[in-house]
Amino acid sequence: MMLERLFGDLTTAGRATLGAFLAILLALPFVASSYVNTVAIICLYLAFLGQAWNLMFGFAGLLSVGHALFVGLGAYTSAYLFVRHQVPPVIGILASVALAGTAAALIGSLAFRFAIGGVYFALLTIAFAEFTRILVDHAKFLGGTEGLFLPVGATSRQGIDLIHIRGWPAMYYYLILALCLGALLLCRLLLASRMGFYWRAIRDNPDAAAAAGVPIFRYRMYAVMISAALAGIAGVFYAFYYNNLFPEQVFGIERSVEVTLAPIVGGVGTAFGPILGAFVLTPLGESLSALVRWLQAQGIIAKQVRVDGVKQLFFGLAVMGIVLAQPRGLWPWICRRLRLFRPPSGQI
């Protein structure tokens, strides 16, 4: 019944496509190489984070270019509690979510009380993220610029220990897959709820929404706090998957821009767009890197050409191409083409 309510507007083709995609994802660790698995984890991580960002921007119209702040707060909080006080991440994540949500509430309440909108709001989020990056740079108890490292033992990559988020690589894969599916369900649920309608009303015309009696301030606060909480969870995953945290790498503006890529390419404001975007961009970027390395080995491209530079160049061109050719993103376009949804469904 619940699933019927959430996915009732899918056509048979839509159900078949999504079902097949899910089946492939579930089977992946059993059939694919460890390299493919690693790439898939990155895809799912960016998809999850993209959904968090999209919830705030795509649903409620609040553009954040500082989402690395919430990811970083989540990552550093759990990592700090684990490294210095031996608090397992299963408890630490509560603190992470609380801190990320509080930071979002602080930024949101300042911005909305002082009526900072549009591009200025985006700049405010950047300013807070950068400010925090510099503070963490100077925080000795968080390792400062030297970084914060999580202990990795001989048995860390074996078994399944969800309490400490330690185990086989496949465990990380299923963990982030579960988070991603959870976020998808949450997004569909929110879009179909009163809150989702309020958000879209605020996004499309805040004045009209306010005149119609929508409590704008409160619902905007919900959007930033839910989005930041999800980003905080992503941060905990990041910390315990990579096991090292550097302020520059975690809070840098490049990270905040990276978060936005998947939802933009996939389709801003759609629940499935960020997932599609991540699964299009990341593998394409990886293939391109492999191609450049191969061409370098063949002597066709000079050795000193930076592979990461070529990959970033491709991402830049991809976003520019999407904005110029298909500004609503790939997912709405595919949905129309393949008739995945019954018209006149607005919630895709």
Added chain:
Amino acid sequence: MNLETVANALASGLLTGLVYGLSALGLSVIFGVIRIVNFAHGEMMVVGMFIALVLFRRLGFDPLLSVPVVAAVMFAFGYALQHVIIRRVAHLPDYMQFLLLAALGLILASGSLVIFGPDAQGVQVAYATDSVALGMLVVDKPRLYAAAVALVVATVLLVFFKYSATGRAIRACADNYLGAKIVGLNVDRLYALTFGVGAACLGAAGCIILLLVDVHPYLGPAYTLLGFVIVIIGGLGSLYGALLGGMLIGVSEALAAVVIQPSLKTAVSFGLLILVLLLRPQGLLGRAVQ
């Protein structure tokens, strides 16, 4: 810490601030007229720095003498960018234009990384370590020359906007888009010119700042952020505000480096930005937007 240290920090901050102000002028001109926030600001400036670097390495041009050349190249780039690409997204919501320019920034940065590699590179001019003594102030020659050239370029720009027919036409577009169209101004061409002038400004600022800072491909975002901080403090769209904001940030950075510690100077700038956004979002010299 004594009076002399503080006075010297003030002076050097003020001079660096003039160069910052010039680069921020580029951002402000584009926003003030076309109402587009140039998120590729820093990267465009870095491209200017790299062109000046190549001119210095290959032809031995002093970066300050390269200013007209680089400004001309960047003008052509900006003109073409507005005319060919940005014009097409003018009907899209603000954030799409923002994303397009962020993507352009990514393209320019990664392009420079592919061409020039990741290492920091600088120019070594003959007067690099010279300084001038004025009373208790000791000022580096490169900084002094950089500020002087920045001031000249900024003055040329302000005179252009205030007195020339084209400058006045551009201001007319900024004040009243529809009115400008009705009286028969070619708004598309004026917009392209404006973006070109903004980009030329960045090219000039890039050449000048190469005297003070080594260039590398990852420098862009820092300058973009610095530009935003300056124009928001000064008032987005206000030309004098950009110069004032530049000097304010130059001085506050220099003082923070002496009084607190050098690595925290950007935190002070961002703190200032947050305060201004909250208390006076239109900036010190900006006009309130309805």
